[in-house]
Amino acid sequence: MSQRERISNVIREYDAQGIHRTATTTDEASAHWLADHVRAAGLEPRLEGYDVHRLDPGECFLELDGRRIEGVPLFDCTYTDVEGVAGQFCTSTSSDEIALVEVERGHLASNLRTLRRESDAVAIVVVTAGRGGTVFTDGDTRGLVLQNAYDFDEPFGPPVLQVSNEVVEWLRERAEAGTRARVVAPAKRTWATAYNVTAELPGSDPKLKPVVVNTPRSGWWEIAAERGSGIACWLEVMRGLVASSSQRRVFFSANSGHELSFSGMVSVLESYPYLVADATWLHFGANIGATTGTRSNIAASTEALQRIAAAELDSVSRPTHYVIGKSDGGEMASVHRRGGRQYLALTNDNAYFHMREDRFSNNINVDLVTEYASACLRIAQRLVAHSPSDT
Secondary structure (H helix, E strand, O other): OOHHHHHHHHHHHHHHOOOOOOOOHHHHHHHHHHHHHHHHHOOOOEEEEEEEEEEEEOOOEEEEOOEEEEOEEOOOOOOOOOOOEEEEEEOOOOOOOEEEEEEOOOOOOHHHHHHHHHOOOOEEEEEEOOOOOOOOOOOOOOOOOOOOEOOOOOOOOOOEEEEOHHHHHHHHHHHHHOOEEEEEOOEEEEEEEEEEEEEEEOOOOOOOOOEEEEEEOOOOOOOHHHHHHHHHHHHHHHHHHHHHOOOOOEEEEEEOOOOEOOHHHHHHHHHOOHHHHHOEEEEEOOOOOEOOOOOEEEEEOOHHHHHHHHHHHOOOOOOEEEEEOOOOOOHHHHHHHOOOOOEEEEEEOOOOOOOOOOOHHHHEOHHHHHHHHHHHHHHHHHHHHOOHHHO
């Protein structure tokens, strides 16, 4: 089987498994599926479980002007009972009513977090816009865009219901008119087990500092491009390094818990704390090879690592933007906060990021993912041959 066929099959299978939210039955089944692929690549997988709350929302909706609009609550807020809360629909979060808030699609949604902490609203209805912010422009994507739960372990603020931006104009009209509204957003937390899939390629020289190849494997929907492409690249790097052997130990980790405060990465760092400072990290982030993407982004902790990445990614047909000395805000931010200073993180943009529409059938450029997999294998081989962590 060719590399392209392997990559296509992996992403297609991952996409078909269902919704990959942390600690669900799909998430656990997907961990076992990935373990089988690790074994086929030549390493012995480990399923490393950790305790985490699974959040199960009930029937959640906004009731407004005789219309019911279904939504999904934030996973780090408070919740209503099954009767919900009622109030005047408005755009002010300082009043004791139901507030409409529009936010631009962003990686951290920091403005929304600040607003929630300061809000007096009984509930908030959030509409996440596309690339153009709160004013829709050509290229924006209509639909339900979900926000990650950056404060999953410390939920705060009023109940927050996320609804599709397809109805944003109608919602603005209702807010301007001060229409009465009701938000129903119940949810239940249950202790569960999530799994990181790990494997190790033992090096022949224990004095050499390790390399870590990492990718998240969970998220809100089927997430073919957001996560499936990174998993495919992760497996191809694994396969290539196994075939070429290594003097240096290489640790592979595919983490659950990405959308829930990066809890899977936190578990890895707590289980293997020496990896933070000792290892050089190669991280496959979101949206690699998404058909709707326009460029790749590399967060390199040092200029030396940026040069290594640039030398190999120049062969990829999609242009690359480089940021040096700043993490990508995802899992590598967790590494950086704990003192890690040697990492490369690859992401692409994606018009369907955090949306149900991110599927294999319409958002995967298999040829482009294959280009990234080949380039990143060469990057990994260079890191294994001479890691900046050795100096």
